[in-house]
Amino acid sequence: MNSDKLNLPAADEPLQKLMREIMLSMIEKITRPVLDETRRLGQEIQKLQEGQSQTRALLDSLAGQIRENPLLVLAALRDAIQRAERE
Numbered sequence: 001m002n003s004d005k006l007n008l009p010a011a012d013e014p015l016q017k018l019m020r021e022i023m024l025s026m027i028e029k030i031t032r033p034v035l036d037e038t039r040r041l042g043q044e045i046q047k048l049q050e051g052q053s054q055t056r057a058l059l060d061s062l063a064g065q066i067r068e069n070p071l072l073v074l075a076a077l078r079d080a081i082q083r084a085e086r087e
Helices: 012-086
Strands: none
């Protein structure tokens, strides 16, 4: 920043430079690590959600197989009875 653009006295230029350095340091030391950690956590959450979707699909598949199991048992019993009747 130029002191002429802000109509600041020339004596304020060192103060402005110091404030700029403080702000840049804050961004580098505080803000950037927080943003990086937030980004990392967002990626981990996305991975967990994808895993949860896969788990949900597997559970749905298993539930379907469990629902079909009694029908398979009944069909096997019916077939066995029919074979026994023919013999």
